[in-house]
Amino acid sequence: MISSAPSCYTLLMLEEKMVLRNYAHLGDTVWELFVRNYTVLKTSNAKTLHKITTERVNATFQKEMLDLITEDLTEDEHEIARRARNLPIPVGRRSIQAIYRQSTAFEVLIGYWYLHNPERLNSFYEKFKTTEFFS
Numbered sequence: 001m002i003s004s005a006p007s008c009y010t011l012l013m014l015e016e017k018m019v020l021r022n023y024a025h026l027g028d029t030v031w032e033l034f035v036r037n038y039t040v041l042k043t044s045n046a047k048t049l050h051k052i053t054t055e056r057v058n059a060t061f062q063k064e065m066l067d068l069i070t071e072d073l074t075e076d077e078h079e080i081a082r083r084a085r086n087l088p089i090p091v092g093r094r095s096i097q098a099i100y101r102q103s104t105a106f107e108v109l110i111g112y113w114y115l116h117n118p119e120r121l122n123s124f125y126e127k128f129k130t131t132e133f134f135s
Helices: 008-015 020-040 046-056 059-072 075-085 091-116 118-129
Strands: none
Touching: 020 046, 020 075, 020 091, 020 118, 059 075, 059 091, 059 118, 075 091, 091 118
């Protein structure tokens, strides 16, 4: 069935404002800023700040966060994540290809929400904060 109102995914692809790789680039930065905002409230020790941040800003952790929110994604968001997982993988990351693909999908979603749906992004931030990973 074809709906009269285009979905956000359709608009994203039709408008071609940014390619998925650019959303991932932006999402990576936004995620790190979220984590850093969290960590500065936990400690003022530089070594501890770095440790907490690097534990949460990496492909494996981002894959875990995607796993956490997957059931809450809309159909359009699932499609965006699927397309992001299918992006070409840089040669240096092929050894952890499955993890890197999931991490890229997470970053694309974060970047997309940052630009197009900040309320949705904030709702997921609140969900992340309630997990054991951010306690």
